[in-house]
Amino acid sequence: MSKQILKAEVASLGGLQLKCSARGFEFLIDEPENVGGSNEAMNPLEALLCSLGACKMMVVRFFYQAKHINLKSMRVEILGEIDSDRLKGKPDVKVGFSKIITNYYIEADNSEEEIAELVAFVERTCPVKDTIVNAPEMELHINP
The missing domain is CATH 3.30.300.20 (K homology (KH) domain)
Structure with a gap:
């Protein structure tokens, strides 16, 4: 069995906005405004x-x-x-x-x-x- 480790990191950008990173790629996570987010991402x-x-x-x-x-x-x-x-x-x-x-x-x-x-x-x-x-x-x- 050959095991592999995948790594992802999540960092706070302020408020409820987060930056998700893996292998040099990034995307944002946020929340809708009705729960306190800025609704800029899923x-x-x-x-x-x-x-x-x-x-x-x-x-x-x-x-x-x-x-x-x-x-x-x-x-x-x-x-x-x-x-x-x-x-x-x-x-x-x-x-x-x-x-x-x-x-x-x-x-x-x-x-x-x-x-x-x-x-x-x-x-x-x-x-x-x-x-x-x-x-x-x-x-x-x-x-x-």
Whole structure:
């Protein structure tokens, strides 16, 4: 088994705005104005949904030809259901998403069965989905 460590860093830019960095690339995270942000970027939960959708799209892009899919176009819509009452202090309410829904929109010269097989493959092999469904061991270090 060959293990690899991926590294990401998040730094505060003031207010609720954050700079996320990995491998020399950056993007911003923010919150909507109604919760104290400046609404200049997506929030962390939206970024998670985007990461999940992007990962599913990448799996398709890597494997559609090997699966003999004549792909013309594709997009993935990810919906996350969350109860915002928990963030408002209501006890006994799940903090994170209670449901995540993926809607695939695939245009291809293939049968419905072939497209369904491709989607099933994506759902089995998407690393971000696997990370969400089968939570990794979490370790915490507090550094000076």
